Amino acid sequence: MIIDVHCHLGQLKMFPDSYIDIFATHISHIVPGLSKEAVYQSEIMKKSFDGSPERLIKEMDEAHIDKAVVFGVDWGLALGEPKIPIEEYNKYIAKASQDYSDRLIGFFTIDPRRKNAIELFETAITKWEMRGLKIHPTTGYKLTDEKSRALFKKAIELEVPIVSHLGYITALKGYLAKPRYFDEITTDFPDLKISLAHLNYGEIEDLLNLMFCKTGVYCDFSSHGQILMMNSPPDFYRQLRFFMNFEGVKDRVMFGTDWPMTSNIMSLKDWVATIKNLGNEKVSQILNVNGYKRFKKSEITKLLSKNAQNFLKNIL
Numbered sequence: 001m002i003i004d005v006h007c008h009l010g011q012l013k014m015f016p017d018s019y020i021d022i023f024a025t026h027i028s029h030i031v032p033g034l035s036k037e038a039v040y041q042s043e044i045m046k047k048s049f050d051g052s053p054e055r056l057i058k059e060m061d062e063a064h065i066d067k068a069v070v071f072g073v074d075w076g077l078a079l080g081e082p083k084i085p086i087e088e089y090n091k092y093i094a095k096a097s098q099d100y101s102d103r104l105i106g107f108f109t110i111d112p113r114r115k116n117a118i119e120l121f122e123t124a125i126t127k128w129e130m131r132g133l134k135i136h137p138t139t140g141y142k143l144t145d146e147k148s149r150a151l152f153k154k155a156i157e158l159e160v161p162i163v164s165h166l167g168y169i170t171a172l173k174g175y176l177a178k179p180r181y182f183d184e185i186t187t188d189f190p191d192l193k194i195s196l197a198h199l200n201y202g203e204i205e206d207l208l209n210l211m212f213c214k215t216g217v218y219c220d221f222s223s224h225g226q227i228l229m230m231n232s233p234p235d236f237y238r239q240l241r242f243f244m245n246f247e248g249v250k251d252r253v254m255f256g257t258d259w260p261m262t263s264n265i266m267s268l269k270d271w272v273a274t275i276k277n278l279g280n281e282k283v284s285q286i287l288n289v290n291g292y293k294r295f296k297k298s299e300i301t302k303l304l305s306k307n308a309q310n311f312l313k314n315i316l
């Protein structure tokens with residue numbers, strides 16, 4: 001069994017136009033010799049924003065991923081409303097998870113500052129068969145605000161898990177999604193079950209510390225993992241090993257893909273293979289040079305499925 005706890009569905013028209021433009025500019029700055037106009041015409045744009053359920057299922061099949069948690073983004077209040085409003089975007093996610101109910105687990109997403117946020121959240125869980133909440137505080141709200149707190153209270157009442165973005169991000173305010181804010185809300189809401197994404201994009205000590213102290217906090221290594229594998233594989237092995245060295249914490253680290261954006265870096269199939277091969281000689285030698293233990297088979301099972309089964313226990 002392989003479970004992906006962080007996956008996006010959606011189409012270009014579900015994102016704010018300004019985000020698409022900033023994204024294209026960003027790519028042109030990091031890929032040598034590629035102009036912004038060339039980015040728009042490139043496969044990169046197509047692969048990044050074609051998040052159809054059909055494409056996802058096909059790529060999951062190739063990678064032997066059994067289940068994926070899927071959600072959209074709600075960036076309209078920060079970057080301008082997209083052509084498809086957020087309610088409709090969420091319904092698109094809900095429909096995909098109904099159409100592929102044995103494979104896709106739909107999470108509802110909303111900016112808590114929206115007028116009908118709580119009401120829509122409740123409807124999504126009780127009527128649209130959605131099974132969790134995804135948040136992205138980088139749009140400009142604090143997790144400690146009253147409106148955010150109301151959303152967390154509702155998640156506890158509905159007994160659903162939460163996935164949140166964590167760390168810096170292009171076009172949005174990543175500092176609002178840093179561990180210190182989650183420290184405050186997990187202290188005030190000890191019953192929250194929440195997974196923080198992307199290994200905090202490399203600021204790992206802070207996240208590890210939070211997870212060690214707050215046992216309702218899980219994490220995924222999507223996106224940051226593939227980026228490290230592209231640029232600096234030994235650092236990926238070491239960072240993941242660092243988390244897996246800690247008793248308790250190692251039961252809450254989960255595989256994720258952040259598909260489709262990351263499909264430009266690595267296919268789902270290659271990403272799964274990377275994790276399955278963590279115990280091989282080459283990786284073990286790299287870890288050994290740095291004084292780290294090798295990955296055991298049982299730890300790889302925790303990463304690919306066992307920990308996610310716990311995180312999703314009541315809703316799988």
Ligand SMILES: [Zn+2]
Nearest residue numbers: 006008197258
């Ligand atoms: Zn994501």
